[in-house]
Amino acid sequence: MGRTASDGVDLARLVALPVDALNGVGPKKSKALAKAEIFSCLDLLTHYPRRYLDRTKEARIVELVAGDEASVLVTVNNTSSRRVRGGKVMVSSTVSDGSGSLKLTFFNQRWRERQLTPGRQAVVFGKVDFFRGQRQMTNPVVDLVGDKTGRIIPVYPQSDKSGLHSWDIAEWVAEILRRTVTGQAARGLVDPLPEYLLDEHDFVTRDAAFCGIHQPESMAEVMIARKRLVFDELFRLQLALVLRKRAIERTETGVAHVTDGPLLTGFTGRLPFELTRAQRRTIDEILADLAKPIPMHRLLQGDVGAGKTLVAVAAMLAAVDGGHQGALMAPTEVLAEQHFAGIRRLLDGLTVEDRTSLLAERPLRVELLSNRVTASERKRILGQLITGEVDLAVGTHALIQEHVMFSSLGVVVIDEQHRFGVEQRAALRDRSYEEATPDVLVMTATPIPRTAAMTVYGDLDVSVLDELPPGRTPITTRWVAVPGNLDQAPEALDAAADLEAMWAEIRGQINEGRQAYVVCPLIDESEKLEVASAETTFERLRQVELDGLQLGLLHGRLTPAEKDQTMDLFRSGHLDVLVATTVIEVGVDIANATVMVILDAGRFGIAQLHQLRGRVGRGAHVSTCWLVGEATTEDAEARLQALVESTDGFALAEIDLDLRGEGTILGERQKGRNDLKLASLRRDRKVVEQARRAAIDVVDADPGLESHPQLAAELQLFLDEADAEFLLKG
Ligand code: ADP
Ligand code: MG
Numbered sequence: 001m002g003r004t005a006s007d008g009v010d011l012a013r014l015v016a017l018p019v020d021a022l023n024g025v026g027p028k029k030s031k032a033l034a035k036a037e038i039f040s041c042l043d044l045l046t047h048y049p050r051r052y053l054d055r056t057k058e059a060r061i062v063e064l065v066a067g068d069e070a071s072v073l074v075t076v077n078n079t080s081s082r083r084v085r086g087g088k089v090m091v092s093s094t095v096s097d098g099s100g101s102l103k104l105t106f107f108n109q110r111w112r113e114r115q116l117t118p119g120r121q122a123v124v125f126g127k128v129d130f131f132r133g134q135r136q137m138t139n140p141v142v143d144l145v146g147d148k149t150g151r152i153i154p155v156y157p158q159s160d161k162s163g164l165h166s167w168d169i170a171e172w173v174a175e176i177l178r179r180t181v182t183g184q185a186a187r188g189l190v191d192p193l194p195e196y197l198l199d200e201h202d203f204v205t206r207d208a209a210f211c212g213i214h215q216p217e218s219m220a221e222v223m224i225a226r227k228r229l230v231f232d233e234l235f236r237l238q239l240a241l242v243l244r245k246r247a248i249e250r251t252e253t254g255v256a257h258v259t260d261g262p263l264l265t266g267f268t269g270r271l272p273f274e275l276t277r278a279q280r281r282t283i284d285e286i287l288a289d290l291a292k293p294i295p296m297h298r299l300l301q302g303d304v305g306a307g308k309t310l311v312a313v314a315a316m317l318a319a320v321d322g323g324h325q326g327a328l329m330a331p332t333e334v335l336a337e338q339h340f341a342g343i344r345r346l347l348d349g350l351t352v353e354d355r356t357s358l359l360a361e362r363p364l365r366v367e368l369l370s371n372r373v374t375a376s377e378r379k380r381i382l383g384q385l386i387t388g389e390v391d392l393a394v395g396t397h398a399l400i401q402e403h404v405m406f407s408s409l410g411v412v413v414i415d416e417q418h419r420f421g422v423e424q425r426a427a428l429r430d431r432s433y434e435e436a437t438p439d440v441l442v443m444t445a446t447p448i449p450r451t452a453a454m455t456v457y458g459d460l461d462v463s464v465l466d467e468l469p470p471g472r473t474p475i476t477t478r479w480v481a482v483p484g485n486l487d488q489a490p491e492a493l494d495a496a497a498d499l500e501a502m503w504a505e506i507r508g509q510i511n512e513g514r515q516a517y518v519v520c521p522l523i524d525e526s527e528k529l530e531v532a533s534a535e536t537t538f539e540r541l542r543q544v545e546l547d548g549l550q551l552g553l554l555h556g557r558l559t560p561a562e563k564d565q566t567m568d569l570f571r572s573g574h575l576d577v578l579v580a581t582t583v584i585e586v587g588v589d590i591a592n593a594t595v596m597v598i599l600d601a602g603r604f605g606i607a608q609l610h611q612l613r614g615r616v617g618r619g620a621h622v623s624t625c626w627l628v629g630e631a632t633t634e635d636a637e638a639r640l641q642a643l644v645e646s647t648d649g650f651a652l653a654e655i656d657l658d659l660r661g662e663g664t665i666l667g668e669r670q671k672g673r674n675d676l677k678l679a680s681l682r683r684d685r686k687v688v689e690q691a692r693r694a695a696i697d698v699v700d701a702d703p704g705l706e707s708h709p710q711l712a713a714e715l716q717l718f719l720d721e722a723d724a725e726f727l728l729k730g
Helices: 011-016 027-035 041-045 166-182 195-201 206-214 219-251 262-269 277-291 308-321 333-347 375-387 422-430 450-456 493-511 527-543 560-571 606-613 634-645 649-660 663-667 685-701 709-718 721-728
Strands: 051-054 069-083 089-096 101-107 121-127 129-131 134-138 141-144 152-155 297-302 325-329 351-353 361-363 366-369 392-395 409-415 439-444 461-465 476-480 515-519 551-554 577-580 593-598 624-628
Touching (some): 011 041, 069 101, 121 134, 141 166, 206 219, 219 709, 262 308, 277 297, 277 439, 308 325, 308 333, 325 333, 333 560, 366 375, 476 493, 476 634, 493 515, 493 593, 493 624, 551 560, 593 606, 606 634, 606 649
Parallel strands (some): 325 392, 325 409, 366 392, 515 593, 551 577
Antiparallel strands (some): 051 152, 069 121, 089 101, 121 141, 129 134, 351 361
């Protein structure tokens, strides 16, 4: 082992080798493998064990004590099935390990009878109890392992239904390893990692890594192998992202903006408050990007209320200072209008040089393009975007539609928009008479952990607003563990008292002139059911808990005009309480609202609860958020507890990642072979950073990967064709 010679076998070769090229794989097994999405020898080699049985630490049946969770290697003695009450099928199996015997009981798993035939070896894992003096386990996890003499037995994900067994996989993998690494004539696997990275991180070779993960002599060997393979996965991902980022920078020309012009300095100079340190840092990062002739593509992460709008406005003003225009895109009409009003207020009184009349000045022009502006207004604004008389435009996605043209669009800010890809960039480029690609700032109030951002948004630069402006009173969050369905009376007296205190607080706040939100139970199955449930909640509150107050209802099935009307009534104080579905999740900004009640809160995710809670605590008044609902799972309890304990979106995002894993975060952007099989954004945070640094070093020293042909070739396997073409043409 230890060969890294270029005459070795590379991954492309393993991809080209179908599984039925292996001795033990016939048509039937090949079909079963296909079902598990295993087609090539590389798929098999990267089908990693899901756990290991360390026979040096194996328990013996005779030592098992009731209540233990244990894993034992056993041989099946006999298995039988019978029907029990309620028509269920019960399969019982007696197994032994030489020290004693154990009874296994399975309910409604009739196929166990066929699986656990006498003489079979299996690892069973479960909780031990005693029944009539006999040790037994009910519904244990069973892994068939076959005849095994090794000290560490890998247990592969397997499927009894399609006849794919752990020992089959171990055998096939052994055959691949024999042919490539361990056998007499084996040439070894190509190792594409630069020598210096192997040294720097103390990695084993790829040969050693694949042997170590599949055929370890000790658990320590597994860990060492895993370390290398995890790095490989994350490094490939980062290489692709960094290559993409650099390719965009290379192929697009941007505007080199003026970053110390009179508008921008005038604006920051006359703010009624000091910028936070985080705002100053972020604005500096953005201005440094804007000054370069490379188009910016930056993500601004900032918790609700961190002051992202100011940062966005600063960026857009830099564009105007140089004679260009800025645009801000919001996800909904309501939010566009809110931004428009806020930005107008911020910029009131600022003037720009009027290039049509020499030396004269005119007021800075901000316009709103929404459904609510009249047709003639719209026509006027569109015309003035073309002439450059309008400096800043605020609107929805309609802003980048075909018929909209800007004289010279310099900076685009996109609020709360997660999907902004290559297509949208192209659309943007076409919006302007100038050749240059506008600089883009994407803002999100849903923080994700740093390492996750590096992975999901690794082709963007990331700025973080991790500081709230001073003087905010933190929101107090309370969890009332009663049914979120108000019709069910709470059983515990103190819970009932908490609920009463909650409704009383709402009335108290409303008496003092404040307002409140009540968020209705989340119903995943259909919007129709959700609306029905919201209507029921609304009626119920109006008649019972909030009788006598002015209530409004907001849900997804209302027309835009109806939504607007309700929002206007709430904003102007004509409604005391807004009963709503999660349509109010994003951006709604009403400083006078100080109480948020979330019904059936256990069903919401952490990020969603945090967003909803962010609708209060936006003014000078003390605010409270009430989470109502029982935690039906351990995770739900952890989520609610996290919300009670923290208002820091980044801390919550870390907890969320711990609870949910990375699947949900990666899901949106990563497809195909990029799937992380071993690496976990959660467990391998440090490796994500190492891989990113390594990828940047490699790409910046050699943008076409010309001195790393093996790395480039391997990357091709994991990218789709168009991407490979774009990224690797150098
Ligand atoms: P975000 O969009 O990040 O949720 P906003 O930009 O809407 O936050 O800002 C929230 C509120 O904080 C606004 O009323 C804004 O005027 C105010 N604000 C922003 N920056 C500061 C600051 N440095 N000091 C005091 N108040 C600020
Ligand atoms: Mg905002």
